[in-house]
Amino acid sequence: MSPLETPSLPSRGDRRVASDPMARNLVNGRVRLSEPDPKWPYLFRQEESRIRGALGDRVLSLDHVGSTAVSGLAAKPCVDLVMAVTDSADETAYLDDLEKVGYTLVIAEPDWYEHRVLKGPSVNLNLHVFSQGCEEIDRMRLFRDYLIADAGARERYTAVKRELSERTWKRIQDYADAKSGIVTELLAEAEAWKAAASRTH
Template identity: 45%
Template structure:
């Protein structure tokens, strides 16, 4: 993966499906549907992020090139699932042997492996609940996460719009007993609309 970001890569979503016969789930099992709770913003969430970030730094030291609080819990005032989303950048997310064992010893569990999609890995921890996304330098998806976060922190209108679609999607997915992937799909159209405004504000569409 390139370390220099191309604006075209940032504004182009790569919805790459798994290769035939391949599962993104580390244990090969589909996640069990669970009730999706979207709750009002909790001011304790930044403290939970700092707690987990320190655990990551203690485990990886200088191998943690960057650690970012992303997702809805990183946006003050935004409703969210009470799960801390963190983006971790390492030198090469594909070289699991140099970062994964340390995180596993620190209590993280590898749940998702997607080498076909930006070499993405996702680990989880239950206390406090966290999704830890691991990327290599120059990943467009990690950049988009930061851009989306910063845009929602500044835009009252889009923050409310995103809150509303999250609540609607959670209600619909819970009523159908769906997994989290269906909840995410229900948000996609509005999510992409907000992204376009963030891209425009950042000058990424001025070409």
């Protein structure tokens, strides 16, 4: 989950990055957190319809992830989506058609799961693209699901985000990196939660 509102990522080697693609998420160097907004799930469904309309069955999965996918959680007003395609490295298979409906490629990370990030035409969003079966998709979903299920985890994550939002940052990635401690902690808990749940079924 990433430079964005999903769990922060490690250093990822070679990157192609558009100029300040996440700049709108900083206001005078500070991260603006919004209170939970009932529009966020609607905005996801709107963009899901746009993406599926452009790509059809080339969309192998498409999920709402990150803090805007968790009811009751304060978040940057930026909707995170994660999409699986057959091969995210093969940009010709999906990028042209997404550009036709207004999406723009802002980050390409060939050395990190062939990760791509696109911005949308109207909604502040991050569309993450990975190949089908990529473990990062499962990681994003698990983090979301654990925060939905555990009120204490939501409270701890919110407290860290609010504290960090009071600081000034040069880049949104620096803010994301500063969350790595709580993200790692919560992901470890999420793995244990998932394992426990699987034993009871």
